[in-house]
Amino acid sequence: EVQLVESGGGLVQPGRSLRLSCAASGFTFDDYVMHWVRQVPGKGLEWVSGISWNSLAIGYADSVKGRFTISRDNAKNSLYLQMNSLRPEDTAFYYCVKGTVTKYFDYWGQGSLVSVSS
Amino acid sequence: QSALTQPASMSGSPGQSISISCTGTTSDVGSYNLVSWYQQFPGKAPKLIIYDVSKRPSGVSNHFSGSKSGNTASLTISGLQAEDEADYYCCSYAGSSIYVFGTGTKVTVL
Numbered sequence: 414e415v416q417l418v419e420s421g422g423g424l425v426q427p428g429r430s431l432r433l434s435c436a437a438s439g440f441t442f443d444d445y446v447m448h449w450v451r452q453v454p455g456k457g458l459e460w461v462s463g464i465s466w467n468s469l470a471i472g473y474a475d476s477v478k479g480r481f482t483i484s485r486d487n488a489k490n491s492l493y494l495q496m497n498s499l500r501p502e503d504t505a506f507y508y509c510v511k512g513t514v515t516k517y518f519d520y521w522g523q524g525s526l527v528s529v530s531s
Numbered sequence: 532q533s534a535l536t537q538p539a540s541m542s543g544s545p546g547q548s549i550s551i552s553c554t555g556t557t558s559d560v561g562s563y564n565l566v567s568w569y570q571q572f573p574g575k576a577p578k579l580i581i582y583d584v585s586k587r588p589s590g591v592s593n594h595f596s597g598s599k600s601g602n603t604a605s606l607t608i609s610g611l612q613a614e615d616e617a618d619y620y621c622c623s624y625a626g627s628s629i630y631v632f633g634t635g636t637k638v639t640v641l
Contacts, residue, residue, distance in 0.1 A: 448630070457534070457635040458569070458577065458620050463628055472628030475532045508576060515583050516624035517567035521576040 415439040415520045417509045422525030425499055433525055435492040435509030440520075443487035446470075446512035449494045451505040452524070459505075462494065463512060477503075499529045535560065535621055535633035542639040543611045553604040553621030553633045561602040565624035568597060568606045570617050577620065581606060608638070616640045 421433040433449070448463040462473045462483040471483060482495040492509055506524035513519055536554040543549045553560065553568075560566060566584045569577035579588055581597035584604060594609045604623070608615055621633035 450632075458571075458622075458632045459534075460622070460630040460632055463630065465628070470628045472630070474629075513582075516563070516565040516630070517579060517582040517622070518569070518577075519579050519582075519588070521578075523576055 415511065417511065417520060417522035419507060419509045419522045419525035422507065422527045424528045424530065426531050427500060427529055429499055430495070430497045431499060431527060433494040433496065433507055433509075433527070435522060437490045437492065437509075437511070440511070442485075442490040443467075447485060447492045448510040448512050448518060449483060449492075450508045450510050450518070450521075451503075451527075452508070453505045461507070464492070496527070499527075501529050503527060504529045532625070532629065532631055535623060535631055537619075537621060537633040537636045539634070540637045540639065542641055543608075544641045545611055545613065547611050548607060548609045549611060549638065551606045551608075551619055551621075551636045551638070553606070553623075555602050555604075555623055555631070557602060559623040559625040559631055560599065560604055562626065563624045564599065566597070566599055566604040567622045568595075569620045569622065571620065572617050580619075611638075611640055613640050 416438045418436045449461040464483045480498045484493045508524045509522040510518045511520040568581035571577040584599045585597040
């Protein structure tokens with residue numbers, strides 16, 4: 414059974430940093446692209462970032478480019494999102510998502526809430 | 532990276548069919564047959580219901596179907612059921628490892 418478990422969320426002040434982690438199991442982690450997708454409570458989904466199996470192909474949404482960094486450790490079956498210079502508008506649930514060769518998202522974690530507020 | 536445009540809400544009676552549109556541009560929906568659709572219930576993570584424009588994952592009801600014409604993709608729910616009441620999101624690959632979601636559609640079963 415595929416499991417994606419996010420951790421590291423919480424309350425942080427504007428301008429500070431936070432690092433999200435995602436522990437993956439139930440599939441061969443280093444075979445797949447992985448993503449972060451976020452959702453402001455009560456609002457829509459926003460793709461944040463994705464990373465290929467070998468970390469050579471990485472993409473970011475314009476809204477986070479230059480502030481967020483995605484990475485992975487295939488030996489630890491883990492995905493990360495380093496979030497710097499956080500803004501109130503970054504407040505959202507952050508989902509760890511497994512990607513596929515044909516560019517869709519087939520498994521989602523339960524989400525980790527990041528709240529940016531003074 | 533502008534969000535794909537979906538109607539904010541749609542409704543129908545049980546048994547009716549509805550089609551949710553998802554309009555993008557020549558940079559995303561129009562360039563790739565890589566549109567997917569997700570169903571989301573309140574407080575839950577999204578669930579994949581359509582991928583590659585019109586394919587259904589194993590276990591997804593065949594009353595969901597997808598199509599695409601030009602820059603617009605569509606999700607059709609045939610024979611609307613009470614349990615279809617949820618939020619629906621489209622998503623398209625936009626090249627260069629970039630993806631874009633739709634604005635989301637709240638479906639109400641009357």
